[in-house]
Amino acid sequence: MIINIHAHIHASDDVDAKLEHYDHPDLVRTCLSGDNEKVKEAFTRYPDKVIGLGFLSREASHPRLVDRYHEEGFQGLKMIDLPEAYDSPIYYPIYEKAEKYKMPILFHTGHLAVRENQRRGVTSHLKMRPGCLDAIARAFPGLYLIGAHLGNPWYEEACGVAFKHKNVYFDLCGGTVHLLPYSRFKHLFMTSKEGNLRSLDEVLDERLVSKFVFGTDGPAVAHLLEFYENLFDIFDFRPEIREKILWRNLAMMFGIEKELEAK
Amino acid sequence: MIINVHGHIRTADDVDAQMEHYHHPDLVHTWFAGDNAKVKEAFTKYADKAVGLGVLTEEAWHPRLIDQYHDEGFKGVKIFALPEAFDSPTYYPIYEKAERYEMPIMFHTGFFELRPGQERGVISSLKTRPGCLDAIARAFPDLFIIGAHLGIPWCEEACYMAVHHKNIYFDLQGHPVRSLPYSRLKHLFMTSKQWGLRSLDEVVNERIVSKFVFGTGNFRVAEALEYHEKLFDTFDFSQEVREKILWRNAAVMLGIEKELEAK
Numbered sequence: 001m002i003i004n005i006h007a008h009i010h011a012s013d014d015v016d017a018k019l020e021h022y023d024h025p026d027l028v029r030t031c032l033s034g035d036n037e038k039v040k041e042a043f044t045r046y047p048d049k050v051i052g053l054g055f056l057s058r059e060a061s062h063p064r065l066v067d068r069y070h071e072e073g074f075q076g077l078k079m080i081d082l083p084e085a086y087d088s089p090i091y092y093p094i095y096e097k098a099e100k101y102k103m104p105i106l107f108h109t110g111h112l113a114v115r116e117n118q119r120r121g122v123t124s125h126l127k128m129r130p131g132c133l134d135a136i137a138r139a140f141p142g143l144y145l146i147g148a149h150l151g152n153p154w155y156e157e158a159c160g161v162a163f164k165h166k167n168v169y170f171d172l173c174g175g176t177v178h179l180l181p182y183s184r185f186k187h188l189f190m191t192s193k194e195g196n197l198r199s200l201d202e203v204l205d206e207r208l209v210s211k212f213v214f215g216t217d218g219p220a221v222a223h224l225l226e227f228y229e230n231l232f233d234i235f236d237f238r239p240e241i242r243e244k245i246l247w248r249n250l251a252m253m254f255g256i257e258k259e260l261e262a263k
Numbered sequence: 264m265i266i267n268v269h270g271h272i273r274t275a276d277d278v279d280a281q282m283e284h285y286h287h288p289d290l291v292h293t294w295f296a297g298d299n300a301k302v303k304e305a306f307t308k309y310a311d312k313a314v315g316l317g318v319l320t321e322e323a324w325h326p327r328l329i330d331q332y333h334d335e336g337f338k339g340v341k342i343f344a345l346p347e348a349f350d351s352p353t354y355y356p357i358y359e360k361a362e363r364y365e366m367p368i369m370f371h372t373g374f375f376e377l378r379p380g381q382e383r384g385v386i387s388s389l390k391t392r393p394g395c396l397d398a399i400a401r402a403f404p405d406l407f408i409i410g411a412h413l414g415i416p417w418c419e420e421a422c423y424m425a426v427h428h429k430n431i432y433f434d435l436q437g438h439p440v441r442s443l444p445y446s447r448l449k450h451l452f453m454t455s456k457q458w459g460l461r462s463l464d465e466v467v468n469e470r471i472v473s474k475f476v477f478g479t480g481n482f483r484v485a486e487a488l489e490y491h492e493k494l495f496d497t498f499d500f501s502q503e504v505r506e507k508i509l510w511r512n513a514a515v516m517l518g519i520e521k522e523l524e525a526k
Contacts (some may be wrong), residue, residue, distance in 0.1 A: 037332075110462075111366055111397070111423060111427050114400070114401055114404075114427065114428065115401075118401040118402060118404075119402060119403070119404065120355065120359075120402050120403075121398075121402050122348055122350075122352055122398060122402070123398060123401055124394075124395075124397050124398035124401075125394065125397045125398065125401075126394050126395065126398070127349070150319060152423070153419055153420060153422075153423035154420075178458045178459045178460070179454055179455055179458050180454070180455060181453050181454055181455040181465040182454070182455065182460065182463040182465070183449070183450065183465065184450065185460070187450070223459075226461075227457050227458070227459035227460060230459055230460035230461065231460055234463070
């Protein structure tokens with residue numbers, strides 16, 4: 001089974017064509033975000049296939065939106081490029097509502113593609129560092145946080161936050177993570193076999209890697225799946241961990257784990 | 264051909280002696296920053312050999328200085344640590360003027376040396392981290408930005424800035440950068456040969472290394488050149504990349520690429 005946390009739909013997209021693009025034989029749910037109307041159309045028409053994430057951005061980030069998204073049937077939120085850093089207390093009312101409604105939040109973390117309309121603007125990737133999730137995870141322990149793109153290029157910081165906080169997860173999609181060389185993954189994912197340098201051997205840090213989730217961003221599921229499976233095989237991830245990454249973590253966050261297990 | 268973007272001249276220095284110090288048979292010209300009056304003397308006396316960068320510091324950074332430097336014949340700007348982080352909107356009027364005058368800005372990035380007079384002050388290396396260039400590069404897309412010292416110790420952050428922004432470059436000047444061991448440089452410069460871990464082989468990431476520029480700091484050109492050439496050979500940089508680093512990138516910033524090619 002696969003749940004895709006990171007799929008987009010734009011105002012000009014056709015819902016059926018988009019779901020066709022993201023389709024895969026093993027897929028059980030696609031979490032869509034982007035144009036709220038299209039997302040709503042998708043989860044209204046395909047309630048068993050689509051989970052809607054309401055969009056919060058520079059243009060619209062009022063906490064009242066969270067109430068509205070919840071009432072409309074969105075089950076989570078997507079946040080990207082806000083005027084202040086994600087951990088600014090001005091956004092705490094958003095996190096408070098999301099926690100109350102049990103709506104997980106997918107945050108864009110790390111570098112944001114450069115766009116034309118940013119002239120004279122104050123967008124900065126420093127406001128989207130994965131380390132910003134630390135304060136939020138502490139302040140809202142009942143809220144699930146998913147950082148996108150493993151916090152590119154602050155991968156180590158992202159891994160640190162995922163390791164430390166039970167409610168923080170990361171996806172591995174985007175233009176950069178899948179280009180990282182093997183040596184960099186080793187550096188990020190391995191830990192010492194024994195404490196106090198009793199051994200120079202290194203083993204996979206299972207506590208860390210079990211905090212990843214599957215996401216595709218723009219590409220199709222098969223494309224990202226190849227990368228995830230290469231990663232699983234090269235580092236010899238156990239089946240339980242593969243399962244957590246591919247669907248179980250997300251199923252737990254959206255409260256559909258039992259339902260999917262019964263399938 | 265070589266352009267040295269990082270030459271110093273201090274109040275006590277003799278202009279002729281400093282020109283002699285930085286001389287090299289392949290040198291086109293040296294960019295000087297330091298004591299503004301001496302820099303001006305240098306580019307007035309040696310119009311073909313010296314390019315002047317007007318200096319902004321924590322004591323003197325008013326945007327009007329950019330107008331003044333431009334009127335006086337400085338071709339660029341050098342910014343040391345400022346009271347706020349480089350990406351503070353306080354400094355946007357500076358960047359706006361520099362962009363309008365087509366004056367590249369060299370920022371000191373990374374650890375900032377301890378100097379007398381900083382007691383009870385607010386200077387922090389965090390305010391000069393290379394990630395601060397992200398907001399500036401987005402907001403002023405026509406401004407050329409050089410980060411000095413590869414943002415050390417935030418070298419990875421610096422490398423990603425260089426990849427993601429067409430208008431950001433870095434020099435490798437300074438003892439700490441030149442002392443980085445081979446394993447660390449590999450970690451910084453290599454990327455996977457194929458995406459998605461299809462291959463465990465690694466190749467040099469030309470998108471990063473083609474964004475470097477040649478600078479000497481206090482060293483003679485020949486000394487700095489030895490380091491750069493070792494780097495080129497160790498990682499087998501292509502001829503095009505070597506040329507970009509040694510002179511072409513800097514020539515593009517000053518709009519003299521065609522002129523130099525005709526030589």
